[in-house]
Amino acid sequence: MNTNNERKMAKLIDLVKLVKSDRLKIKECMDMHQFCAFWGSYDVLAYFQDVIILVHGATGCVGNRHFLNAMGSHNKCDNKAHLSTELTEKEIIFGGEKKLTDCIFEVEEKYPDKTIAILTNCCADIIGDDVEGCVESLPARLREKIIFLNTGGYSGKSYRHGTENAFHMLGTIAGEGKEHAIDASDSSKKVNLFLRRWLWDTTKDKEIEEVRRMLDMLGIKINEIFNDDMTFDKLRRMKDADLNIALCLFFARGFFEAMDQQFGIPHSQETTPIGLKATISWLKDIADTLDIEVDIESFDEVQKLEEKRKELVHKIGKGRDCIIWNQTGDRLLALTKFAIELEMNPIIVGIEPSIIKDKIFIFEKEVLEHNLDAKIFASKYIEDIQQLIDELDDPIVICNNNYFPKNKVFKYRFSNNPVYGFRGVEQMYEELSETLDRKTNDYSFFIEN
Structure with a gap:
């Protein structure tokens, strides 16, 4: 690697520490959460x-x-x-x-x-x-x-403050109104489910179905889903749950805090279950919080996915470099864990310190507390990133757009493809495998077949 690129390399954990300590001059950037x-x-x-x-x-x-x-x-x-x-x-x-x-x-x-x-x-x-x-x-x-x-x-x-303020207000409203009858004969554990944002209809339906299916495996029922058909009556019924869970913990955080303070309803600490290991951890945290004893790794479905993971690792090649270019914070961290799960060497490019600052809660949790770390490349310019890619030995690039048509680009769009749960794992494994088989071309304006 040339000297100029070496100077741009650092560690994610060091950047998070700098941001947390306010020792870094941070410029604003355009991200959804900077609205x-x-x-x-x-x-x-x-x-x-x-x-x-x-x-x-x-x-x-x-x-x-x-x-x-x-x-x-x-x-x-x-x-x-x-x-x-x-x-x-x-x-x-x-x-x-x-x-x-x-x-x-x-x-x-x-x-x-x-x-x-x-x-x-x-x-x-x-x-x-x-x-x-x-x-x-x-x-x-x-x-x-x-x-x-x-x-x-x-x-x-920021946008994040707006969502949290609104959710705190909704938490107060959830405690208002008349009490309604609860079926005392139903001893099942119940959870409220918060979906991720910006999720297209068909994908959303598939992910709800998948979460419901996985929870059924643990003997857990969904009490209410925070969806686009919400009403205040549904909101008030949320206090009947034993636990709040989220596919995007950062989005629901304000409401979860309010529900915990007012009604003592805890929330799952795991978030963004992308990949096999993250999905298992997500389900384990739910089960442990609800005092449900279950050996998730022993499920036939999990063991089959573990075999597919090993096959994909062999196909990728252990230790292969993986360039990750994503700005949404929680998804960026999830993709980093996904790359590590497949025994690749993740290198995060284009990361904005302002994103870390606005979402410091999730970066503290995943990076500082859970020791998730990766190399970072301190440039967001396509020319610099292309130069880095050219110096590496045939890396896989995880990016939403085909800016690098000569390389293997895994451009799996999360908004219109299922990513969560065991079925999401299987689909992502299959898509990545197809990416490795797909021939590259020199034209980024054309869709590869």
Whole structure:
């Protein structure tokens, strides 16, 4: 390896320690989680069918939202009503509180059966509109139908802060309302399941089915699923579970903390069960937390997958370099563990310290506490990464796009392919095996057959 590339190599654990200690000057980068708190709160509340969201501020944010994919949907826009108080120059100068109050009455008239969720964007927060005061001035019957959050992105709060604030609020709501009857004759352990975000319909259905199947193997039932058909009634039924589990722990963290504090419902500490070992660990943690004794490694399905793993390791070649280019934090770490499971030598490229800072919780847990480590290459430029790849001995590249057509690129798209559970393991093994068999070409604009 040339001297210039050697200088760019480091260890993941050292980078995480630097970020945690604030000894590194960090620049912002564009990642989904670097979007503002407004978007995080909006996305969480958009799961609810009995909620109508009213954005207090200018119309720009709402206009952008309309053209995004609906939660859990593919090839269609979000066709829910997108409401805004539509602040203009007049309200920016003289205040928009009267307009907000008028809009609340109008929304209540049009959507009498829905809870009104008021979110602020930058305009309303900068001019200091008193949203809480406006709500408190309303008649009691209307006040009881309103929830609100100050979510202006100008404050520097990220998408992650927005989701956690919304989930903490939902945790409080889960404890409200009338108690409902619980079947005392059912002694089964029950869990609430949180899916991953940005998951297309068919893939989501397959992953729900797979999680349900695996939990059935342990004698566990699903109580409720945090899905795009949520209602406040379903939310309140979540407190009947014995445990909260997530395919993406970081997404659900705010709600899990609130449920633990209010109702003593614990949550599984394992996350992102991608690969055989990670899936086994995920299921073991669930079983151990619920005091269920089970030998998961003895399952026939697990033993067959272990044989497939060994076959794939032989086909790949032990110690083969594996370039991993992914920015989403928890998925990046999961893919690193996946590469280690297949006895490859992972090298993470293009990693952004700002991503680590925003998700330090998950990096602390996986890297500092569980000693997950890998080499990192401190460049995000395709030319530099290509130069690194050329210097290595035929590495496998895990990347969403075919930027490196002359190399073996495993571009398995997570949003429209199952990745979790034993069936996800089998499918990923098969796809990686096919990648090794597939001929490369010189043209990144063409799909390889």
